[in-house]
Amino acid sequence: xxxxxxxxxxxxxxxxxxxxxxxxxxKYKERLYWxxxxxxxxxxxxxxxxxxxxxxxxxxxxxxxxxxxLHTWMYRIAANESITFLNKKARQNNVSMEEVKQNAINRxxxxxxxxxxxxxxxxxxxxxxxxxxxxxxxxxxYFGDHTYEELxxxxxxxxxxxxxxxxxxxxxxxxxxxNNEISND
Amino acid sequence: xxxxxxxxxxxxxxxxFDDFEERLFQRIEEEQFPKSSGFKVPDGYFENLDEQIxxxxxxxxxxxxxxxxxxxxxxxxxxxxxxxxxxxVAIQVFTFxxxxxxxxxxxxxxxxxxxxxxxxxxxxxxxxxxxxxxDISGLNIDFELIPEGVxxxxxxxxxxxxxxxxxxxxxxx
Numbered sequence: 001x002x003x004x005x006x007x008x009x010x011x012x013x014x015x016x017x018x019x020x021x022x023x024x025x026x027k028y029k030e031r032l033y034w035x036x037x038x039x040x041x042x043x044x045x046x047x048x049x050x051x052x053x054x055x056x057x058x059x060x061x062x063x064x065x066x067x068x069x070l071h072t073w074m075y076r077i078a079a080n081e082s083i084t085f086l087n088k089k090a091r092q093n094n095v096s097m098e099e100v101k102q103n104a105i106n107r108x109x110x111x112x113x114x115x116x117x118x119x120x121x122x123x124x125x126x127x128x129x130x131x132x133x134x135x136x137x138x139x140x141x142y143f144g145d146h147t148y149e150e151l152x153x154x155x156x157x158x159x160x161x162x163x164x165x166x167x168x169x170x171x172x173x174x175x176x177x178x179n180n181e182i183s184n185d
Numbered sequence: 186x187x188x189x190x191x192x193x194x195x196x197x198x199x200x201x202f203d204d205f206e207e208r209l210f211q212r213i214e215e216e217q218f219p220k221s222s223g224f225k226v227p228d229g230y231f232e233n234l235d236e237q238i239x240x241x242x243x244x245x246x247x248x249x250x251x252x253x254x255x256x257x258x259x260x261x262x263x264x265x266x267x268x269x270x271x272x273x274v275a276i277q278v279f280t281f282x283x284x285x286x287x288x289x290x291x292x293x294x295x296x297x298x299x300x301x302x303x304x305x306x307x308x309x310x311x312x313x314x315x316x317x318x319x320d321i322s323g324l325n326i327d328f329e330l331i332p333e334g335v336x337x338x339x340x341x342x343x344x345x346x347x348x349x350x351x352x353x354x355x356x357x358x
Contacts, residue, residue, distance in 0.1 A: 018239075025238050030231055037224055050234075051241045058242045116223020123219050142215075143222055167211055174214045 004070050011061045021058055028071065029054075031144070032078045038139035039082040041104040041124070043113040049085045053078045072153040075146075079136055079154065101128045119177070126176035130169050137162055138169040 010020035032053060037046040056077050064073060090100045105128045108114045108121060116124065127135055136155065140146045141162075148159045155162070 021242070022235065022239060025235050029234050029238070033226075033231075033234075034222075034224075038222060041224075043224070043226060047230075051238060054238045055242050055245050059245075113225050113227065114223050115225050116219070116221070120219045120221060120223035124223065142218070167207065170211055170214055174217065177217065 008064065008066065008070055025054060028074060032074065035075060035078050035140060035144055036082050038143050039136065040085060041108065045085065049081050053081045068153050072150055075154040083132065122177050122180050126173040129176060130172060134165050134169045137165045141166050
């Protein structure tokens with residue numbers, strides 16, 4: 001915590017900003033990347049969104065008020081940028097958000113940066129059927145291993161609400177996998 | 186016979202047993218889930234990422250500064266400021282006709298000269314601070330002339346979500 005406060009202080013000081021930002025990137029790039037990737041699915045898209053996220057962080061760090069922790073603030077920006085990216089893609093292609101996600105899922109099998117087996121593919125397909133917020137909660141908790149406290153601060157939802165959402169998402173995914181196993185027999 | 190009541194001295198978190206079964210069955214359910222997402226990254230991606238991001242941020246920072254284009258070309262500032270100042274005076278004059286007769290003695294030509302001589306040193310946006318709501322309440326702006334889709338697209342393209350987040354906006358509500 002003290003380390004984070006010192007980092008914020010350096011980030012908000014003109015002379016120390018660039019060095020501090022470099023440390024920030026080094027520390028959080030992978031966590032943010034995987035958070036984004038689990039939403040947008042495609043590596044190139046995740047790379048774009050990650051760059052946008054860090055640009056936004058750099059540009060807005062001076063207005064960071066410290067009401068939340070620095071890392072939860074960054075996760076929230078990353079989540080927002082991911083959703084904005086998908087929305088923009090939907091508008092540009094004149095399709096719905098669901099279609100954008102479905103297209104991304106359809107490309108997964110032939111994606112060189114997806115090396116999952118059949119179960120992992122089904123798993124991703126199941127996750128893609130979840131509503132936006134539920135998907136965010138599930139992927140951040142399951143893959144990102146965020147605590148419910150962190151998620152609550154990041155997404156602005158109560159811990160009880162998050163647990164409930166996660167539980168429902170988990171059940172839906174389990175049902176999807178089970179039904180697909182049956183249909184493939 | 187004495188009750189065997191927590192003689193170990195240990196305690197559990199509050200409500201620990203209340204949702205124990207739910208948590209347990211969830212864990213059992215998740216046992217069938219794969220541990221990995223199946224995603225991978227190009228070789229060396231994370232090693233080269235720092236440099237790429239720092240370059241991107243620096244480029245974007247300098248591009249941002251160049252992108253600021255004045256809505257009104259600077260050469261017209263003087264004329265625009267003069268017109269705005271005249272408007273301001275006119276509003277004051279027509280609104281406060283019963284007020285101090287000294288206001289009526291200000292000649293527009295004297296005001297023009299004042300501005301042309303470069304004494305006026307405020308920008309248009311500062312001038313708008315002097316407008317009262319009553320000055321613009323009579324304006325008739327037809328928002329229907331702006332197609333909804335165009336307005337929505339403009340906001341989505343140009344909105345900075347991080348500024349909204351900093352002001353307490355939650356995109357997930």
